[in-house]
Amino acid sequence: MPDIFGVIADATRRDILQILLERHLEGAEISVSEIVARLEISQPTVSKHLKVLRDAELVTVREEGQHRFYSLDPEPLEMIEDFVIPFLSAGFETEVSVEYLSESGEPVPGPDSDEEVLPEGVAAAAEGIGRVAARAEHQVKELVARFRLRG
Numbered sequence: 001m002p003d004i005f006g007v008i009a010d011a012t013r014r015d016i017l018q019i020l021l022e023r024h025l026e027g028a029e030i031s032v033s034e035i036v037a038r039l040e041i042s043q044p045t046v047s048k049h050l051k052v053l054r055d056a057e058l059v060t061v062r063e064e065g066q067h068r069f070y071s072l073d074p075e076p077l078e079m080i081e082d083f084v085i086p087f088l089s090a091g092f093e094t095e096v097s098v099e100y101l102s103e104s105g106e107p108v109p110g111p112d113s114d115e116e117v118l119p120e121g122v123a124a125a126a127e128g129i130g131r132v133a134a135r136a137e138h139q140v141k142e143l144v145a146r147f148r149l150r151g
Helices: 004-008 011-025 032-039 043-055 077-089 120-150
Strands: 059-064 067-072
Touching (some): 011 067
Antiparallel strands (some): 059 067
16 A cells, blocks of 8 residues: 555645545545546546555545546545644643533533443443544554654
8 A cells, every 4th residue: 555645745636535525525426527627637647646546545436337436435544634633732732621411402411420421331332432542542652753763
């Protein structure tokens, strides 16, 4: 798999990803000819960039006759998000206050209260997710430290 940072470094590929994101949010795919029309660049250029995005597993393609329809696969971008988030929050000391509200907007007890906030099974799942998130954060920090050592 190519280096995802190198893949998204290209402005044309970022433009294509933006178009694919718009369609992804609509639950739709897009043809190569539609991308060509939106970006006003040649079909061979768009196809070349789509191949790079396919190789990076950022897009999926569905063939229908001679037409190809592309969809965004955002999962590989999560790696970038995991890498960048610590940098975005570095040096910020923000005090956060939390108020727990029901779906109707009514205040509900928070985790510090004696009242049960989540059913037992849901609370256990949330705790597991928290552990996984903490492990992932630790791994990202280790990667950042390695990058600094190599730099």
